[in-house]
Amino acid sequence: xxxxxxxxxxxxxxxxxxxxxxxxxxxxxxxxxxxxxxxxxxxxxxxxxxxxxxxxxxxxxxxxxxxxxxxxxxxxxxxxxxxxxxxxxxxxxxxxxxxxxxxxxxxxxxxxxxxxxxxxxxxxxxxxxxxxxxxxxxxxxxxxxxxxxxxxxxxxxxxxxxxxxxxxxxxxxxxxxxxxxxxxxxxxxxxxxxxxxxxxxxxxxxxxxxxxxxxxxxxxxxxxxxxxxxxxxxxxxxxxxxxxxxxxxxxxxxxxxxxxxxxxxxxxxxxxxxxxxxxxxxxxxxxxxxxxxxxxxxxxxxxxxxxxxxxxxxxxxxxxxxxxxxxxxxxxxxxxxxxxxxxxxxxxxxxxxxxxxxxxxxxxxxxxxxxxxxxxxxxxxxxxxxxxxxxxxxxxxxxxxxxxxxxxxxxxxxxxxxxxxxxxxxxxxxxxxxxxxxxxxxxxxxxxxxxxxxxxxxxxxxxxxxxxxxxxxxxxxxxxxxxxxxxxxxxxxxxxxxxxxxxxxxxxxxxxxxxxxxxxxxxxxxxxxxxxxxxxxxxxxxxxxxxxxxxxxxxxxxxxxxxxxxxxxxxxxxxxxxxxxxxxxxxxxxxxxxxxxxxxxxxxxxxxxxxxxxxxxxxxxxxxxxxxxxxxxxxxxxxxxxxxxxxxxxxxxxxxxxxxxxxxxxxxxxxxxxxxxxxxxxxxxxxxxxxxxxxxxxxxxxxxxxxx
Numbered sequence: 247x248x249x250x251x252x253x254x255x256x257x258x259x260x261x262x263x264x265x266x267x268x269x270x271x272x273x274x275x276x277x278x279x280x281x282x283x284x285x286x287x288x289x290x291x292x293x294x295x296x297x298x299x300x301x302x303x304x305x306x307x308x309x310x311x312x313x314x315x316x317x318x319x320x321x322x323x324x325x326x327x328x329x330x331x332x333x334x335x336x337x338x339x340x341x342x343x344x345x346x347x348x349x350x351x352x353x354x355x356x357x358x359x360x361x362x363x364x365x366x367x368x369x370x371x372x373x374x375x376x377x378x379x380x381x382x383x384x385x386x387x388x389x390x391x392x393x394x395x396x397x398x399x400x401x402x403x404x405x406x407x408x409x410x411x412x413x414x415x416x417x418x419x420x421x422x423x424x425x426x427x428x429x430x431x432x433x434x435x436x437x438x439x440x441x442x443x444x445x446x447x448x449x450x451x452x453x454x455x456x457x458x459x460x461x462x463x464x465x466x467x468x469x470x471x472x473x474x475x476x477x478x479x480x481x482x483x484x485x486x487x488x489x490x491x492x493x494x495x496x497x498x499x500x501x502x503x504x505x506x507x508x509x510x511x512x513x514x515x516x517x518x519x520x521x522x523x524x525x526x527x528x529x530x531x532x533x534x535x536x537x538x539x540x541x542x543x544x545x546x547x548x549x550x551x552x553x554x555x556x557x558x559x560x561x562x563x564x565x566x567x568x569x570x571x572x573x574x575x576x577x578x579x580x581x582x583x584x585x586x587x588x589x590x591x592x593x594x595x596x597x598x599x600x601x602x603x604x605x606x607x608x609x610x611x612x613x614x615x616x617x618x619x620x621x622x623x624x625x626x627x628x629x630x631x632x633x634x635x636x637x638x639x640x641x642x643x644x645x646x647x648x649x650x651x652x653x654x655x656x657x658x659x660x661x662x663x664x665x666x667x668x669x670x671x672x673x674x675x676x677x678x679x680x681x682x683x684x685x686x687x688x689x690x691x692x693x694x695x696x697x698x699x700x701x702x703x704x705x706x707x708x709x710x711x712x713x714x715x716x717x718x719x720x721x722x723x724x725x726x727x728x729x730x731x732x733x734x735x736x737x738x739x740x741x742x743x744x745x746x747x748x749x750x751x752x753x754x755x756x757x758x759x760x761x762x763x764x765x766x767x768x769x770x771x772x773x774x775x776x777x778x779x780x781x782x783x784x785x786x787x788x789x790x791x792x793x794x795x796x797x798x799x800x801x802x803x804x805x806x807x808x809x810x811x812x813x814x815x816x817x818x819x820x821x822x823x824x825x826x827x828x829x830x831x832x833x834x835x836x837x838x839x840x841x842x843x844x845x846x847x848x849x850x851x852x853x854x855x856x857x858x859x860x861x862x863x864x865x866x867x868x869x870x871x872x873x874x875x876x877x878x879x880x881x882x883x884x885x886x887x888x889x890x891x892x893x894x895x896x897x898x899x900x901x902x903x904x905x906x907x908x909x910x911x912x913x914x915x916x917x918x919x920x921x922x923x924x925x926x927x928x929x930x931x932x933x934x935x936x937x938x939x940x941x942x943x944x945x946x947x948x949x950x951x952x953x954x
Contacts, residue, residue, distance in 0.1 A: 272337055275326070279334075280341040282319050283309075295345065298374070302346050306514070307372045309342050312379045327378070331398045335376060342374035387487045387499045402488045403501070404604075407621075407632045409482040419474035420448065424463040427454040481505050484632070489605075516786060524786050528849040534860075537847065540775040542595040545588045546756040547749075550867050554579050554737050555592060557864070558643065558685050559600060559784050560846045562839030563792040574667050576685040577839050578734060580649070582692070583741025589689035593645040596687055599777060601785040602642025604635045608652035608690075611635065613659035617682075620674045629674045636663045636682040643685045650690035657731060660686070664734040665832075688735075736836035737868040793845035795838065799853045803841070806862055807834045813870070833869065837861050889926035894934065901951045909947050 283294045298309050317324035327334045378398070385399045420429040429449070448470075452463035483505055487498040516524075527533060534556075541552040562575035581589045597605040606616070616634045623630055635644055649657075663669050663682040670679050732738065775783075795803070814829040840861035845853045893916055901907060912931075916922045931949070934940040939953045 272333075275323070275334060276337040276341050278320060278323055279338050280344060282316060282323070283311075283342055283345050286315055286319050295349075298342065298346055299349050301514070302349065302372075302374075307346075308375050308377065308514075310377045310379055310514070311338070314381055328382070328398045330396070331378075332396060335378075338376045339374055342376055343372075346372075346374050386491050387501065401485070401501075402491070403485040404488065404638060405483050406486045406500075406638065407484040407630065409630075411479050411481055413477040414480035415470075415475060416478050417476045418448075419471045420468040421471055422452045422454065422463055422467045423469050424467055425452060425454055427452060429453055429468065478506060516782075520782070521786070524783055525849065527783065528787075528847075534844065534847060537775060537780070540780060541599075542588070542592050543774050544760055545591055546753050548588070548592075548741070550864065551581065551592070551739050551741070554739065554864055554868060555596060555687070556847065557737075557840050557843040557861075558687060559596070560787055560843040561685060562842035562846075563794065564683070572667070573835065574665070574683070575839060575842065576667070576683060577736045577836070577843060578664055578686040579688070580732075580735040580738045581687075581689045581741055582738065584743035585691060587741040587743055589741060590647050593647055593687055593689055596643055597645050599780050599784070600643040601781055601788075602639055603645065604639040604642070605645045605647070606635050608646055608648040608650065608688075611646070611652060611656060613656045616656065617659050617663065617669045618671055618680055620676060629676060631671060631676060631678070631680070633680065636660060636669060636684055637680050639684040640681050641683055643687060646686065646688045648690070649688035650692075661730060661734065664731075686735075733830060733832050735869075736833075736839060737864065739868045787846050787849060791846045791849050791851065793842045793851055793853050795841070795853045796855075798855050799841065799858045802855060802858045803834065803837060806837070806858075810870070829869075833865070836869075837865050840864060886923075886926055886929070889922050890930045890933070893922055893927055893930040897930070897934070897940075901949075903951050903954060906948055906950045909942075909949055912949065 283298070284292075285295075286293055293315065294309065294311065301308055313324055313327065316327065327338075380398065380400055382398070382400045384402050385394070387401065387403070390399070390401070415433050418431050418433060420431065421427070422429075431449070448466070448468050450466050452467045454463070481504075483503040485501045485503055487500070489498065492498045530536075534553075538549060538553040538556045541555050558577045558579050561577055564575040565573040567573065581592065583589065593605065597603040614634060616636050618631045618634050618637055620629050621632045622628070646652075663684070664686055667681065667683045668679050669682050671677065810829050810833070837858070838861075841853045841857045844857040844860055845851075850857075896916070897912075912927065913924070916927050917924050931940060935942065937953070939951070941950045941952045942948065943950060
């Protein structure tokens with residue numbers, strides 16, 4: 247060990263090392279970077295010099311550099327940044343800091359002072375942080391091998407947990423507790439490095455004793471003098487592999503990242519040209535219709551559902567009342583209906599277009615997976631929280647497919663998250679409240695596969711439904727959701743697979759055009775907004791616009807809420823039962839949020855009357871239609887139930903076991919002669935067939951009584 251200094255880490259290359267790219271001397275590299283920042287231009291615009299001047303004038307000590315520009319200026323320098331980022335980035339920041347100080351004190355240049363020695367007469371209280379924007383190909387977790395260590399890579403993933411901020415020492419002033427000999431060290435960054443209260447990594451022998459002086463200092467003699475040391479913030483993130491990149495049958499991998507929080511770079515996010523383009527889009531005629539048609543353009547029709555999803559993507563305005571109560575601005579939408587109606591494809595599209603989105607399936611989601619789970623740190627053995635889907639999608643959208651397949655106890659866990667937008671945790675001695683400011687887009691199927699017109703969206707459990715099917719004639723419910731969860735959805739759409747020959751032809755033609763990669767002949771895809779532009783525009787509107795109600799809009803909403811309550815009261819009276827989808831103050835707030843989202847879509851600061859009218863139309867088309875679902879042929883559900891009871895009693899009395907009759911004779915007797923509705927007869931025969939009381943033959947022309 248002779249010749250090696252103690253407490254140092256040495257490395258020996260085991261692979262053949264390629265010749266380093268770029269300039270070899272640090273001074274040459276820094277001068278090249280200085281010249282690049284000072285002189286790179288596109289046309290007549292000096293990109294980075296002007297950007298740096300604008301940033302330091304507002305005291306934003308940050309500069310984002312595009313690696314493609316560096317490659318255009320000096321290709322070897324760009325490769326050096328990718329191959330040796332730990333060496334080049336400090337030089338980059340030093341060059342940027344020198345230019346920034348020159349811009350603040352231009353007289354140094356007038357006197358002919360060199361950039362390298364101009365720092366002596368300028369303010370040294372700030373340092374420019376350089377961030378890199380790269381167009382490198384994404385590298386997956388499983389491709390991170392030894393040959394790319396210490397190189398610059400792009401890795402996709404989801405941050406699933408973050409530690410609290412800790413202090414990392416950048417310069418430590420030490421003093422021997424025995425002889426008071428001082429010593430200054432500069433610890434290297436990393437997980438488990440020297441922190442504010444840790445003595446790991448400190449020299450174990452006093453330097454004065456090592457030099458041969460007659461000092462009898464103990465082992466581990468040094469104390470940290472905090473007042474003379476410098477520290478930087480540090481945080482540890484846990485990055486999880488992107489879900490769509492995980493091989494089938496394997497669990498996603500994780501990676502620990504050590505980050506310096508630095509400066510938030512999201513405040514210089516949109517260019518003036520981009521903002522001007524967004525303003526023109528918002529002012530263009532028919533932009534609302536155009537944006538709605540751009541939502542999942544490969545899916546035929548369902549324009550009102552796409553408009554509702556548009557409102558969900560933009561959201562309303564969050565409000566904080568004087569007493570501290572918060573009112574959510576996020577919109578929740580439930581799609582309930584038949585399989586094969588593209589509900590999952592709509593959810594997948596929202597996952598792609600929303601700036602922040604998490605997609606999950608109800609069957610594979612537990613309460614802990616949706617809210618938060620408690621984990622134990624392998625190093626400190628302390629418990630910590632790891633956020634679930636509702637926490638990861640904060641300020642975004644959670645898409646929950648197969649919502650009806652979730653267990654009741656798991657579904658109850660998101661009640662608080664959907665309305666109060668918080669998640670309260672009391673586990674393993676950890677009591678806290680997490681933010682869950684997210685919209686929920688859920689898709690569900692009816693209990694027995696297909697939506698039945700005679701059934702209502704209700705809250706009866708599947709077991710009770712089966713008992714009703716066996717012992718009573720009451721129509722079965724379509725879904726087994728409780729009223730508490732249904733009231734938290736702002737819009738509920740019933741998506742039915744209707745048998746219509748003309749519509750079926752249009753859908754078949756549309757699907758064929760998609761599979762054959764042909765343009766749509768009816769022109770629906772013309773003027774489609776690009777996916778990336780939609781994502782940027784949504785983020786821009788949410789950041790820049792928070793509409794408020796006008797006086798005329800307030801008056802219209804108030805009067806409409808009263809009429810809605812009267813309407814739901816009449817529906818409950820006609821059906822002789824309480825509505826499973828209540829109309830409460832939550833639904834009034836839902837219409838307000840929809841109105842605000844429509845105004846936000848066009849960057850309008852005040853909600854106007856036409857926004858409220860469209861919000862009311864959407865609400866009536868969705869939730870109010872779901873409330874009235876189950877009526878047919880002008881009959882309410884209670885009247886339909888009465889007819890079905892009478893028809894079944896007559897069939898049981900007139901058709902003994904083992905006898906048969908024709909289907910047309912039943913229609914003639916019950917519909918033509920006695921005046922029952924054809925829908926009531928159809929439903930009664932359907933229920934009796936399912937109970938194995940009746941059986942059809944000869945293409946449903948003959949009816950046989952086979953059971954009691």
